[in-house]
Amino acid sequence: MSHLAVAPGHQLRFSTLKSGIEGITQRMLTLTLRNLERDGLLIRHYFPEVPPRVEYELTEMGAGMLPALEGFTSWIRDNWPRIEDCRRVYDESRR
Structure with a gap:
């Protein structure tokens, strides 16, 4: 949804959305977009x-939910390195 968030009022192709979400499969993106469409968030x-x-x-x-997501997006951006470190430590402890 990040590409859509920076382009309110614009239409984006499936391939553009997919390229902006690292590691997402075509199937998962399709299912997610269908659910967002069903919820009335996408056309x-x-x-x-x-x-x-x-x-x-x-x-x-x-588009109306974007301001509500701003704080969460900011938190993720600020904490992403710590999240990755926690995942690495966790994964290493499971080996």
Whole structure:
């Protein structure tokens, strides 16, 4: 959703979203986008071209949640190195 967050009012292609989320599989992104669409946070635009093109856009409700997510996103950015360290220590202790 990060690409969509920086592009309210714009449509983004599936491939652009996928490239912005390290390690996500096509299936997981598809399921996540479908759930966000079902929740009313995204609109899916299908273009019957060859090859088919699909773009996603935040709804008004989806864009409205961005300010609420700002604090959480900031916290993640500030604490990500510590989270990675904790994961490494945990994983090493399990070997």
